[in-house]
Structure formats: structure tokens, C-alpha cells
Amino acid sequence: MDGIALLTITVLAVFVGFEVVSKVSSTLHTPLMSGANAIHGIILVGAIIVAGQAADPWVLAVALLAVVLATANLVGGFVVTDRMLHMFHARKDPARTVAGPEAGSK
């Protein structure tokens, strides 16, 4: 892909990025940060490409290290965000009555 097309895409992505998070409430700042953190784990795609082209064993070793790090970022990021969001629920949620021993007893 030529440079101008990539530049166009980059600039448009900046505006999309500004737009999608501009209205977020502070309630969700932590999950949003963690979710965005998971998304940049997609550097895994780059690490796989580099490792797949490696001919020299040293290059392969460094590339595989990058694959391990990127996978940790990607997988760990999505898992921890999901765990966090699992806990958010609204007032009328039936889950509340089964949560914790004291909640049902009062």
C-alpha cells in the first residue's frame, strides 16, 4: 500500500479514536483503558509476520520473544477486561440475590 493511502487511514483513525471515547463516563475509565490496552496487543500480527520470515536462529529467537509478549498483552488484556465488566450490573439484576451469604439473609 502506498504512503498516501496509509497516511489517509492514519488520520481518519485518529478522528475515530477521538470520537468513540469522547463521551465515556468516569465510571468506565478503568475498563476502557484496559480494553484499549488489549487492542494494541494486536502487534501479535506483526510479531507473527516477523517470526514467519526469520531465517537466522537469533532473529527467530527475538521474534518468538515478541510473539510471547504480544500474546500476553492480547490474551491477558481481553480476559482481565471481561472479568472487570462481568461485575458491572444494574439495580434490578437477579444476580444480586444470590451473591454473598449475607445478601439473602437480611
Added chain:
Amino acid sequence: MSLLSPVWTSLLYLAAAVCFILALRGLSSPRTARRGNLVGALGALIAVATVFLSARLENIPWILAAIAVGSAVAAPVARRVKMTQMPQLVALFNGVGGGAAALVALLELGHADNPWVRVAIVFTLLVGAVSFAGSGITFAKLQELMTTRPVVFPGLPAVMGVVLLAAVAAAAAVVLTASVPLAVLLLVLGLAAGVLLVLPVGGADVPIVISLLNAFTGLAVAASGLVLGNVLLVVAGTLVGASGTILTRAMAAAMGRSVAGILFGAFRGGSTAGSTAVSERPVRSSSAEDVAVLLGYAQRVIIVPGYGLAVAQGQHTAAELAQALEARGIEVDFAIHPVAGRMPGHMNVLLAEANVPYESLKEMGEINPEFKTTDVALVVGANDVVNPAAKTSSGSPIYGMPILEVAEARQVVFLKRSMRPGFAGIENDLLYEPQTSLLFGDAKDSLAQVLGAVKAL
């Protein structure tokens, strides 16, 4: 080996990019957030499957093994980590992402015959390394492996200046010569810059630095996308860079600080240093029974939770106390300061974990006018976010930070472990006011005693 045509590859990468955009949009509302995150994970899965099916790859068994190792390490940690320790885990994941981007850029140097591509490479190397080392220091501070106080030494700005100048020189040399040893030197300089950047940041400001470094990693990933000519990396990295920048600024605004002030404040003379001295001034200490009477015969109670509540794992007891009071017909809300906890929005996560419905969690702007008509403000393990010094004393390190106006309530009760000042190390004059009483002890134990006494009323 390539099963997919370039057109299909591009379309699938586009689908993954759309998934990421939908994920970020979903994450901005509590109702759609969880689905949004799953859509993001789906996008990542599509992207990884696509790269295996489209690129000519050698070493596939090795790559799959590396992916298995990365998942086997990260997934259990992410599943088991305590919610109180989550900020440092996010910092850690952010750091390894930045490190991965820097390594990818280093290895691509051999294939880069165009000087513009080498510009993108040196950018990725430097920013990725800063993010890796900076996140490492952030992790150490949050995990309390090192002091949470700003670390400054004479000549720090000069050392930082020399490192940055050397980095710029090394970067220029790499662009001109494509020398791998010089690129490794640049990597090392980037690591040094990352350490020097975060060391002087005070404990209370560390959360904002995580967000900033998150944006840095995003930019490094976007630049690596330019290096590899991969549109998906460009879009995903840019999205994170842009949204991270907005988030960083929103958080800094919630603390009444500028991002530059947070990063360079300590350079100008220990602005967030504070003191660890324990004051000798008299306070009114109280018993659990007295607190229970205050709460039990009030009409309106606002609970202000802070990090101390989370460390004591007292969020469940706090939620039970709120239920017990509501059962007595008392109106109870939780007032959440945007930076309560060790990460903006952290307290919301912790209380959500204790099954407090998110409607009861009131943001600062919404709850502040209500303190005037509140009988009791119960401050549990919070200090800096209710410290009136932020409004009244212009010399204070937290001056200008918006606070929860608990001083307006008729009675203020602090549950505190000791008289030691908070994370930012600043004394709180509200503790010595006549309407204030203190109940000393571990937050969870104190809450349990108060809860027992309320039930016995």
C-alpha cells in the same frame, strides 16, 4: 501456504478493524461494555487467523508454541488477579505490548531499504522501549516493590536531557545507516528514558501515567504497522493512541492537573513530595457503637470509599452496611471521586465486584451539591480526595484538584487505619474539624463492627 488472496486478506483485516472500533464504542456505556470487549476479542481472533492463512510463514510450530506460552502465562494471571491489583496488571500488559512492538521494529531494520520506513522503525523502537521500561517502573511502584514517592536526584533533568539528545542522535544515525548495533543502542536509550520519565512521578499521579504509556504503546504499534505495511496495525494502534490521549487528558482534568505538570512537576522541585510526618494535633476518636448511632438515625448517608477500603478487601462489608441502612429507610449513596483507588474508575470496578448497583455510584459532579443536605458522610480509607487543602491552600501539592465536598455534611466520620497521611503524603485538616470523628482500625474490621452495631440498634 497462502490460502487467502490479498483482497480477502484486506477485507478480513478491515473486519477486524471495525470490531476494534465497535469494541471501544461499546466500552463507553456500562450496558454494552462487556459485549464490546468480546467483539474486540473476536476482531483479534479474526486478525490472527488471517495472518496465518495469508502470509508465507516459516517456523509455524515455533510460532504456535510461543503463542501457547504467552497465553498460558497471561490468562491464569488475568483470571486470578485481585481487583485491587488490577492497575499494575494493566501496566504490565501494556509494557509487554510496547516491548513486542520495539522488537518487531528492530528485526524489520534488515528489510528496510526506504529511509521513511526507517523513520517509522526508530519511532517504534524508541516509543516502544519507553513504554516497556516506564510500565515496568509503574508496575514496581503500584506493587510497592519500590517507593511510591517521587524519586528525584540532583541533575535528573540534565541526565534526561543527555539521554534524549543521545537518542535523537542514535535515531538519526539508524535512519541514515540502518546499523543494527546502533538500533540496539537506541533501544537501550529508550529504556533509560522510560525509567527516568516515570521515576519522578508521585504515587497519586501514577494512574495517569499508565494511561499515557498506553497511548504510547498504541502509537508504537501504529508505527510498526507503517513499517510492515499492515493497515490493521496502523488502524488499531492509532485508535488506541488517540483514545488513550483523550482518556489521559480527561483523567488529568479530573485531578485538576495538566499532563505536563504531572510528568515534569517533580523536576521543578518535588511538587508531589509531601511529608510522612505524623501530626500531634488532637482528634475526636469514636467507637463503632457511636458511629452506628450516627448512621442509624440519619436520613441521608453518603459513603466515600477510597483505596484503603480496597486494600482491606472491605468493599463487600461496605455494600452490606449500605443495604442494612437502606433497610432502615435511610437514603445511601456512594460518592466516587474520579481518581479514587489507584486508577481512574478503579473504585467503580471494586464496588461493582461487591454487587453495588452502578446507579448507587454517584460521580463527583452529581453528588457534590448533595453533601449540604447530608447527615453523615462516611469516609472509608480515603484521604486526598476529600482534603480541603485542594481548595484552600495554594501551596499544597494537590491544590486545584477537584474534591468531594464532605466538609459540607453535618457530620463526617473517617474510618482510618492510622493518622498517617494518604498516598500523596499530605496532611488533611478536615480530620481536626469539630464535626469530624474518627474510628481507627482496619477498614474491613471497622465496617463489620459498625454493621453489627447498626443491626443491633
